[in-house]
Amino acid sequence: MKLLLITAIEEFEKDVINILKNSRLKAFSYQSVKGFKNDKNEMKNWFGKDDIAVDSLLFTVFSEYNCVDSIYKNINEFNSMQQTVPHIHIVTINLEDENFR
Template identity: 40%
Template sequence: MKLVVITAIAEFEKEVKKMLKNAKVLSYSYRDVKGYRDSTEEAIETNWFGTEMNETESVVFYAFVLQQNLDILFDEVKEFNNKQDSVSHVHLAVLGVEKYN
């Protein structure tokens, strides 16, 4: 069992939900958040929010995912990101869970 954290701009919320469903992750939590990044010292191309704005409407998802479903989820995210014309992408991080109840 792994804890998955997914962040994305709010416009990608439906797509992230579809990715989770395709990876057989049927239970998850998500929340609207303000994404913030100090991009004053970066070129616009390296800013993952895709603009010079410092705040953007974003979402963060949390889910416990079975090991066998992780590859499917990573493939879904990679495929989605590869199709994007925008600089913004879906970001996926996996954390190990030592114990859960």
């Protein structure tokens, strides 16, 4: 089991939801967050501008291994077509133990 954390600006909400649904996930959750970048030299392109809070979304996904490659592929394809600074960002955390069964 893996934990995926996905951040995106609010304007990409429907796009991320479609990517996740098309990846055959059983469930996911998301919430509104304020993204803030304090140093323009760190975390390039994570949030659009320095010193300005950005309305963003944080998606939390618990997934079996078979969905993860598809999600990364679709997010990378989406990002490659964007001409905006903010992209969809994703990180994966391997879970050692879980109680989902």
